[in-house]
Amino acid sequence: MSRVCSITGKRPVKGRKIIPNGQSKKSGGIGLQLVKQTKRTFKPNVQRVRVRTANGSVKRVWVSAKALKAGKVEKA
Secondary structure (H helix, E strand, O other), X not given: OOOOOOOOOOOOEEEEEEEOOOOOHHHOOOOOOOOEEEEEEEOOOEEXXXXXXXXXXXXXXXXXXXXXXXXXXXXX
């Protein structure tokens, strides 16, 4: 099961980490320009919490920290 927030729908997204500068030209490098981009995933801050549903039952779901702080779920 993937870690996706059941309230906001936040999920891991793919992106790149940019290494912006290298060694200066004066000291033998290629200068202060874009050197490298490496692939990475940005993971959301999701917590597994027990939540009370609309019909009164208790269920464990993944919820993002932003949804918990905003009070969008009722913890059981």
